[in-house]
Amino acid sequence: MSANAGFRPELVCPAGTPAGLRAAVDAGADAVYCGYVGPTNARNFPGLNFTREEMAEAIQYAHARGAKVLVTINSFPAAxxxxxxxxxVDDAVAAGADALILCDIGVLEYAAGEHPGQRLHLSVQAGASSPEAIRWHVREFGIKRVVLPRILTVAEIRRVQEQVPCEIEAFVFGNIGMMAEGRCALSNYATGCSTNMDGVCSPADQVSYEKDEAGNLNSRLGGFTIDRYGPDERAGYPTICKGRYDTPVGRCKYVFEEPRSLNLVPLLPDLVAAGVTALKIEGRQRSKAYVRAVVSAFRQALDALAAGGTPDIAALSALAEGQRTTTGAFGSKAWR
Amino acid sequence: MIIRDMLRAYAPPPMRRLAEGDMRALLPPPGLLRRLPPPPLLPLQPPLHRIVTDIARKHPRLFARLGDNAGRRFLVDVEELPFVLLLQPRPAAPTFRAYHRHRVPAHDVRIAGTFEALFRLLDSEADSDALFFSRDIVVEGDTEAIVALRNAIDDLEGPLTEDVAAAFGPLAGILRRLLAALRVIFEETPS
Structure with a gap:
């Protein structure tokens, strides 16, 4: 019997569309996070996200099945x-959101002042990784939960948890980059768009793929070639931080991060023991097939863990970027 | 049982595979289907038009997700087929037509993949990013348009191939069986 037997952390799952939300709820999500169409959330992709009407319907669907909906308003407003x-903020509160996931201090101030009864979570985009930063947000805005940046080890998470008066949410699966969340401006140099204010890292209208006669796939962002995959090589997302470059260190090297996804299944017992109350799956930009598969697998893994068993969801690697996974900084600071 | 055993023992390999229930044995050798003389496409155009207009009528929200990308021309290149398909999902007058491979029409986006991969994508059984990572599908051209189309289709409830079959009214049952058979035939067959 493991030390985690009996404890059941909240499984927080992504949805980019109403159908994705229904798939997440039906697959066993305790909570689903999603955002409105436009730049107010950090997954501002074409054809993705919820209209006001869709959000209200989605919240009703989730509540009728005992699941919560957390509305992401987690980009930084431009002047x-x-x-x-x-x-x-007003529309999400009116629609009955269980919590708002916010990062900008102006938006936090507005939500806390205008809607004092509304539960607020601090987005990973706020980049709050120290007990001091988290306590300040709790004191000023009454946040009930912080989503930790993906740059802390499990041991560091435990130390943070011991020093903050709010719940901890940690990512356990999905896209991962070598960055301080909410602070990364790497792609801005290539695209002219702001990741943190426009809500998208690699705008689709600046991404192109081209297969050459040799079968290589050339991946470009903003006119810059950021990777070239050989005919039999696994591909990755068209983000600057996952590109290969010629540098003094070497030719054609992944200098920031390789195409791979975070997968913390091996660390789930440690995360729960460290006091993490909510486990988050990344991927609002992914399909409902991904949502269905990942959420089902994690539901089973968490139920197995709560029953004192050992989780095993090795098959998820097929859904990972580059079809490879990592425990990232959670496992070791020597990750990159 | 005796006949099946005799087939297994003495028949040529394709018949042996058929006797074992492998419908892929019905296919010509890999790649040959594409190299066959171009089939007449005229009879294909009315059913293709019917499919796209029926889906447009049933799923108006699809166009809201497409936004300005509804005017883009999407070339669908199913690797095993001797022709390509061009979709232009304009709300007022959507079009879906077949073209010979030697006369590929002008397009904004090309989506290419095996029948199996594209079929699974249409029915939301497979994740498009995962198929892209594994190189089972290739996308070229206007990435914004293809992302919008992917998200619009992904928001549809139920398998899209069911809508394709339902477009044919009383013939829906036959079409469902045909699609299912095609899927078995093409499954994991090298193109």
Whole structure:
């Protein structure tokens, strides 16, 4: 019997569309996070996200099945555009959101002041990784949960948890980059768009793929070739941090991170023991087939863990970027 | 049982595979289907038009997700087929037509893959990013348009191939069986 027997952390799952949300709820999500169409959330992709009407319907669907909906308003308003974020907060509260996931201190101040009864979570985009930063957000805005950046080891998470008066949410599966969340401006140099204010790291209208006669796949962002995959090589996302470059260190090297996904299944017992109350799956940009598969697998893994068993979801590697996984910084600071 | 055993023992390999229930044995050798003389495409155009107009009528929300990308031309290249398909999902007048491979029409996006991969994608059985990572599908051209189309299709409830079959009213049952058989035939068959 493991030390985690009996404890059941909340499984927080992504949804980019109403169908994705229903798939997550039906597959066993305790909570689903999703955002509105437009720049107010950090997954501002074409054809993705929820209209106001869809969000209200989705919340009703989730509540009828005992699941929560956490609305992400987790980008930083550009000067002069604050009204869009204010309206997103008001609409999410009116729709019955169980929590708002926010990062900008202006948006937090507005939500806490105008909707004092609304549960607020601090987005990973806030980049709050120290007890001091988290306590400040709790004191100023009454946040009930912090989503930790993917740059802490499990041992560091335990130390943070012991020093903060709020719940801890940690990513356990999905996309991972070598960055301080909410601070990364790497792709801005290639695209001219702001990851943190426009809500997208690699805007689709600046991404192109081209297969050459030799069968190589050339991946470009903003006109820059960021990778070339050989005919039999696994591909990755078109993000600057996953590209290969010629540098003084070597030719054609992954200098930041390789195409691979975070997978913390081996560390689940340690995370739970460290006091993490919610486990988050990344991937609002992914399909409902991904959501269904990953959520089902994690539901089974967590139930097995709560029953004192050992989770085993090795098959998830097929859904990983580059079809490879890593425990990232959670396992070791020597990750890269 | 005796006949099946005799087939297994003495028949040529394709018949042996058929006797073992492997419908892929019905296929010509890998790649040959594509190299066959171009089939007449005229009879294909009315059913293709019917499919796209029926889906457009049933799923108006699909166009909202497509936004400005509804005017883009999507070339669908099923590797095993001797022709390609061109989809232009304009809300007022969507079109879906077949073209010979030697006359590929102008397009904004090309989506290529095996019948099996594209079929699983249409029915939301497979994750498009995973198929892209594994190189089972190839996308070229206007990435914004293809991302929008992927997300719009992904928001549809139920398998899209069911909508394709349902477009044919009383013939839906036959079409369902045909699609299922095609899927078995093409499954894991090298192109």
């Amino acid at each position: 002069g555009r604050f009204e869009e974020w204010r309206k997103a």
